[in-house]
Each structure stands twice: as C-alpha cells, then as structure tokens.
Amino acid sequence: MTPTEYEYLRKFLRDHSGLDLSADKQYLIESRLLPLARKAGLSGIGELVQKLHGGPSALVTSVVEAMTTNETFFFRDKVPFDHFRDTIMPEVIKARAGRRSVRIWCAAGSTGQEPYSLAMCLKEMGAALTGWRIEIIATDLSQEVLEKAKAGIYSQFEVQRGLPIQMLMKYFKQTGETWQINPELRAMIQHRQLNLLHDFAQLGTFDVIFCRNVLIYFDQDTKINIFNRLARQIEPDGFLVLGAAETVVGLTDTFRPIADRRGLYKPNDPRAAAARPALAGAPPRLAVLAGG
Amino acid sequence: MKTCLVVDDSSVVRKIARRILEGLEFEVTEAEDGSKALEVCQRKLPDAVLLDWNMPVMDGFEFMGHMRRLPGGDQPKVVFCTTENNVAHIAQALSGGANEYIMKPFDKDIIADKFAEVGLIPVGQTMV
Numbered sequence: 001m002t003p004t005e006y007e008y009l010r011k012f013l014r015d016h017s018g019l020d021l022s023a024d025k026q027y028l029i030e031s032r033l034l035p036l037a038r039k040a041g042l043s044g045i046g047e048l049v050q051k052l053h054g055g056p057s058a059l060v061t062s063v064v065e066a067m068t069t070n071e072t073f074f075f076r077d078k079v080p081f082d083h084f085r086d087t088i089m090p091e092v093i094k095a096r097a098g099r100r101s102v103r104i105w106c107a108a109g110s111t112g113q114e115p116y117s118l119a120m121c122l123k124e125m126g127a128a129l130t131g132w133r134i135e136i137i138a139t140d141l142s143q144e145v146l147e148k149a150k151a152g153i154y155s156q157f158e159v160q161r162g163l164p165i166q167m168l169m170k171y172f173k174q175t176g177e178t179w180q181i182n183p184e185l186r187a188m189i190q191h192r193q194l195n196l197l198h199d200f201a202q203l204g205t206f207d208v209i210f211c212r213n214v215l216i217y218f219d220q221d222t223k224i225n226i227f228n229r230l231a232r233q234i235e236p237d238g239f240l241v242l243g244a245a246e247t248v249v250g251l252t253d254t255f256r257p258i259a260d261r262r263g264l265y266k267p268n269d270p271r272a273a274a275a276r277p278a279l280a281g282a283p284p285r286l287a288v289l290a291g292g
Numbered sequence: 293m294k295t296c297l298v299v300d301d302s303s304v305v306r307k308i309a310r311r312i313l314e315g316l317e318f319e320v321t322e323a324e325d326g327s328k329a330l331e332v333c334q335r336k337l338p339d340a341v342l343l344d345w346n347m348p349v350m351d352g353f354e355f356m357g358h359m360r361r362l363p364g365g366d367q368p369k370v371v372f373c374t375t376e377n378n379v380a381h382i383a384q385a386l387s388g389g390a391n392e393y394i395m396k397p398f399d400k401d402i403i404a405d406k407f408a409e410v411g412l413i414p415v416g417q418t419m420v
Contacts, residue, residue, distance in 0.1 A: 160394060160405065165409075169379065
C-alpha cells in the first residue's frame with residue numbers, strides 16, 4: 001500500500017465512521033481490507049482505493065464494517081459486569097422501585113456478547129427483578145454484525161471465551177457445532193443499527209449506558225461531542241460504563257468517574273457544570289463542591 | 293508457583309498444554325492416562341488438573357471420581373479438556389465434580405479464560 005493510498009483510506013474512514021487511525025496502522029488496514037478486496041475480485045488495496053474513489057458503491061459499507069468490527073467476547077474484562085451486578089443494579093433497583101423498569105443501552109453491542117452478558121447478569125439476579133420491565137437496546141454501526149447478534153448463534157470457540165461453563169449450560173442450546181442463546185434472553189434485547197456520529201436522541205433516556213471500546217477509535221473532538229450527547233440520554237442518577245482504556249477525564253465535565261469503580265461514570269448535574277468556570281485539566285469534583 | 297497436572301494420552305496435546313501453562317507460570321507435570329494421574333495425585337495433589345476424557349486404562353471421568361475421594365481431593369480445580377463437546381458429557385462432568393470444561397480444540401486464550409474463571413490465575417492476565 002502506498003502512503004497516498006494509506007492517507008486516502010485514513011481520511012475515508014474518518015469521514016465515514018469517525019474512525020481515527022494513527023499514522024502507523026497499515027497492518028490493520030491490510031489485514032482487514034485485503035481479504036475484502038480479494039472477495040470483491042480486486043487485485044489488492046490499490047484497486048480497492050480506486051473503486052472507492054469512483055463514488056458510492058456497496059464497497060463503502062463493506063470497508064467501514066471491516067475496519068470497525070472488533071473482537072468481542074462474553075463478560076469481556078469481567079470487572080464491568082461485577083460493577084453492573086454489585087454497584088449499578090442494586091442502586092437502580094432502589095432508585096426505580098416505584099416504576100419497576102430499567103433501560104440499558106449497549107452503544108457498541110457488536111456481535112451480541114455484551115448485551116447477552118448483561119441479560120445473563122440480570123437473569124442471575126432472579127427474584128430481585130421479578131415483575132420489572134427490562135429494556136436492553138444494543139446498537140452497532142454494522143448491519144452484518146447486528147444480524148449475528150440477533151441470531152445469537154456462536155461457534156464453539158466463541159462460547160469458550162469469557163463464558164463460565166455453567167452459564168453456557170444454563171442459557172444456550174447446542175445445535176451441532178454451534179450454540180444459540182435461549183429465546184428468553186434473545187427477547188430481552190432490541191437490536192438497532194446506529195452510527196454514534198449521528199443523532200441518537202430518538203433512543204430516549206437510559207439508566208445505564210455501556211459504551212466500551214469504541215470511543216478509543218475516535219479523535220478528541222468526536223469523543224467530546226459523543227460524551228456530551230450521551231449525557232443528554234442518561235438519567236441524572238444513571239451510570240455510564242466505558243472500556244478499560246477510555247476515560248472522560250480531561251475531555252468533558254458532563255461525566256465524573258466513580259471512586260474505586262474503574263470504568264464507571266455518573267453524569268454531572270448540567271447546571272453545576274455550566275456554572276463552573278471552564279478550567280483546563282478539569283478540577284476534581286470535590287474541590288468544586290468545597291469551594292461552594 | 294502453582295502446579296498443574298496435565299492428563300492426556302496424546303503427547304502432542306500434553307506438549308502444547310505444557311507450553312501454555314508454563315506461560316501462565318504453572319509448574320507442570322504430565323500423565324498419559326487416569327491411572328498414572330491418580331498415582332501422581334496420591335503422592336501430592338496439584339492445584340489444577342487439565343483433564344482429557346477418553347484415555348486407555350482409566351478415563352478422565354473415572355480418575356476424577358477417585359481423586360475427589362482422596363484426602364484433600366476436593367481442593368484441586370479440575371478443568372476438563374476433551375473432544376466430547378455435547379451437553380450430556382458436560383453435565384456429567386460438572387455433576388461429577390469438574391470446575392470448568394474446555395471443548396477441544398483449545399488455544400492459550402481459552403485456557404487462560406477458563407483458569408481465570410475458577411480462580412487459578414488473576415482475571416485479565418494476558419499472555420505475550
């Protein structure tokens with residue numbers, strides 16, 4: 001791949017998906033796009049770039065999807081799901097005892113492992129949620145990925161990543177070499193196609209938003225923009241969950257980290273945030289409160 | 293250093309498993325069938341057993357039953373690692389005292405995940 005082709009693809013991906021590749025991700029492009037180019041009957045990346053130059057084609061979607069699809073597995077990183085069970089849900093159950101409903105959004109639902117992991121967590125809580133209305137909305141950029149998520153069918157390899165064997169036995173049905181998640185859990189989740197760069201106000205407000213391992217691909221301004229829009233879709237006492245390598249710190253004061261709960265954030269009171277002087281490096285919340 | 297006994301009648305599988313487990317900082321011993329594995333356990337129980345099912349002389353399931361009845365035999369974490377990949381076998385293994393279950397083929401990520409699942413290694417320990 002020539003430097004010109006690489007630059008073209010970088011810009012192309014930034015424009016179409018917000019994906020912000022650093023200058024040294026040639027291998028990533030080659031490993032993802034070369035198979036795609038070959039499948040489309042093209043000689044290589046060079047010819048693929050020419051096709052993209054040619055204007056709108058089905059290849060645009062395929063290229064964006066190939067570059068933005070990430071490895072995912074059940075209960076990825078484990079800790080966020082412990083937080084979900086031990087911190088988030090107990091608080092939600094208390095706070096929503098009146099209306100007995102909870103809305104959860106998986107903003108990078110990918111092939112379904114994350115939303116289904118949350119569904120399993122909720123099932124494991126049993127009686128505490130009896131009679132509750134539970135809504136899990138899983139969104140992803142890629143239609144292909146969403147179809148897989150909807151079907152809930154996983155290979156033997158996939159069900160062995162992160163999923164305890166007892167959970168596999170309890171919540172999946174084996175068909176030949178594949179395993180399908182039970183209809184009851186599938187029914188808990190609505191799958192929708194969504195690009196985080198576009199307006200998502202129509203989704204409504206949520207008690208919990210999981211937005212893990214997707215913002216890392218965006219540039220600074222896009223991240224800030226997404227955080228600010230996420231803040232409008234979250235209940236004032238809701239929770240935002242980010243990936244291990246992601247943070248709001250230094251980017252926005254619409255959310256604040258929760259002490260001792262890595263990856264967990266709460267929205268700040270928007271009025272308090274507006275009243276605060278915009279200091280570089282975002283002052284710790286406590287200092288602001290102490291200052292009156 | 294934690295110890296792991298790898299029980300499999302295939303020397304190739306034992307070699308691959310050994311390399312992965314040593315990467316996870318286990319001290320590895322090997323046995324080629326259930327009977328030999330039981331002899332090892334009678335001398336000293338390991339912290340973990342990576343256990344094939346179908347083997348000559350004594351199969352993995354029978355071995356697990358004997359091992360569990362040894363003094364302290366409830367302690368080792370038993371992780372099956374077998375081509376038997378159906379629900380009936382998995383259920384049988386779990387009710388017989390297995391802690392986790394790997395369906396072959398396996399790789400280092402699956403072993404690391406399953407060992408983390410039963411507390412043998414810290415969660416999120418990645419291999420290089």
